[in-house]
Amino acid sequence: MLFTAARRGDVVALGRQHIRNGVIAWIPEKTKRNRSDPVFVEIVEPLRTAIEAGPAGNLTFLLAEYGAPFSAAGYGWTTLGQASTYVRWANNKRLAAGAVRLIGETACEQSVPLGGTDAVPLDGTD
Known part of the structure; x- marks a missing residue:
């Protein structure tokens, strides 16, 4: 088909x-x-x-x-094993997408200093 x-x-x-x-x-x-x-x-x-x-x-x-x-x-699918493999793959893909979304939300909630007194100098000195 x-x-x-x-x-x-x-x-x-x-x-x-x-x-x-x-x-x-x-x-x-x-x-x-x-x-x-x-x-x-x-x-x-x-x-x-x-x-x-x-x-x-x-x-x-x-x-x-x-x-x-x-x-x-x-x-x-010709075997139940093939169906099982597909289901595991689809679930892993769904879980990964959810994890990426959570990481993105967490990163947006935290602030990273871009300069000022907490910034580390580029030359590695303190």
């Missing part, structure tokens, strides 16, 4: 019912609550070929190993 630019949560739900006149149309799950503007993507030849060649189910293009539709959480 490379040529759709759909998010993982959307691509696992896409199926033939979303195709009309050479266009795939769907409402993204992530923004469904806030607005209901559909996304329209023209089906280019490589995507058309993949859809026609692939084992599509009744309601989804993508099927798991046993013929059932993928879940959003399971699509894209």
